[in-house]
Amino acid sequence: MDPYELLGVSRDADDATIKKAYRKLAREYHPDVNPDPAAQERFKEVSHAYEILSDPQKRAAYDRGGDPFGGGFGAGQGFSFTDIMDAFFGGAAQGGTAAGRGPRPRVRRGQDALIRLDIELAEAAFGVTRELKVDTAVTCETCHGEGTASGSHPITCETCRGAGEVAHVQRSFLGEIRTLRPCAACRGFGTIIADPCRDCGGDGRVRSRRTLTVKIPAGVDTGTRVQLAEQGEVGPGGGPAGDLYVEINVARHETFTRHGNDLHCTVTIPMTAAALGTTITLPTLEADLPDVAPQDATFELEVRPGTQSGTEQTLRGRGVPGLRGGRGDLIVTIVVETPTKLDPAQEELLRQLATLRGEEQPEGQLRAAVKGVFGRFRDAFNGR
Numbered sequence: 001m002d003p004y005e006l007l008g009v010s011r012d013a014d015d016a017t018i019k020k021a022y023r024k025l026a027r028e029y030h031p032d033v034n035p036d037p038a039a040q041e042r043f044k045e046v047s048h049a050y051e052i053l054s055d056p057q058k059r060a061a062y063d064r065g066g067d068p069f070g071g072g073f074g075a076g077q078g079f080s081f082t083d084i085m086d087a088f089f090g091g092a093a094q095g096g097t098a099a100g101r102g103p104r105p106r107v108r109r110g111q112d113a114l115i116r117l118d119i120e121l122a123e124a125a126f127g128v129t130r131e132l133k134v135d136t137a138v139t140c141e142t143c144h145g146e147g148t149a150s151g152s153h154p155i156t157c158e159t160c161r162g163a164g165e166v167a168h169v170q171r172s173f174l175g176e177i178r179t180l181r182p183c184a185a186c187r188g189f190g191t192i193i194a195d196p197c198r199d200c201g202g203d204g205r206v207r208s209r210r211t212l213t214v215k216i217p218a219g220v221d222t223g224t225r226v227q228l229a230e231q232g233e234v235g236p237g238g239g240p241a242g243d244l245y246v247e248i249n250v251a252r253h254e255t256f257t258r259h260g261n262d263l264h265c266t267v268t269i270p271m272t273a274a275a276l277g278t279t280i281t282l283p284t285l286e287a288d289l290p291d292v293a294p295q296d297a298t299f300e301l302e303v304r305p306g307t308q309s310g311t312e313q314t315l316r317g318r319g320v321p322g323l324r325g326g327r328g329d330l331i332v333t334i335v336v337e338t339p340t341k342l343d344p345a346q347e348e349l350l351r352q353l354a355t356l357r358g359e360e361q362p363e364g365q366l367r368a369a370v371k372g373v374f375g376r377f378r379d380a381f382n383g384r
């Protein structure tokens, strides 16, 4: 279902409006507030809608008509229950109705990361190994992810006695309402880092730029995502890293265009070559590779005598290798060029040729051709 419709916001709604709409619906349908099974279903739907619209990448993917979870991101991954609660309650300690969840763990799995990589068509077709600069959170080496200054450890929170939440009693016309709120003193963790690590401020991770060697397999195309397990963001408290996705963008090639695994190109030849026939040597896509054997760098295109403009020739197996094996074709379209500037000698030769072929009266020929077509129509009409 349309996430905009589910949240009741317009397509150009800004982040604040989307968040507000989600909070309002979540307060209405959250399982802790509304025990009705239909409400639970509704809560899942609006959460899913919010999951899409709150993430600029997923929202853009949805707006483009794509599947925001396609290409390797499983539904719900990278958007944990904690994230939903964070969106709902604005981090923690702002109040709410979540009950009995216990302290939230300091150590959590990190988020998936996505980076884009521009490559050439030949690299996409035949594969390439690239060095990538990756900017992600990594485990803080000073505290090994614990977030504490050397020698110290997190201590149990005195306010909530380690529960991570405190009871809150409210009197209303319905009677006494008892709710549990995340503990403000420890932000719901149940423990307090009294002496945080100076390098990471207690988060257990720091941002770092590193170089990764990535092997891009043969046959990738624009939009293909290459998954690198556990190379994404390290989680809070030194939790396991998410995955890193490298999204491929293939540059335009000046000669070849790609349709699936087939390559297309256009070759323009002079009128005389089309009439007489010829063999043309053309560069292959492999010619773009740094260490290509000479025999792989070119191919011979046979132009038969009498070739018409627009003729297509298919060279089997000269296209792009498939990600799952096989290889596409190379389709060459031949365009015949009619000369536009003739010197007197060339013009004389062409006139002689026209005379020899009985084509020297273009208008008469045209009339004959039209008559021929008309004749065939008439014959068909009369049943001959």
Ligand SMILES: [Zn+2]
Pocket: 140, 141, 142, 143, 144, 145, 147, 148, 197, 198, 199, 200, 201, 202, 204, 205
């Ligand atoms: Zn640290």
Ligand SMILES: [Zn+2]
Pocket: 157, 158, 159, 160, 161, 162, 163, 164, 165, 183, 184, 185, 186, 187, 188, 189, 190, 191
């Ligand atoms: Zn506490």
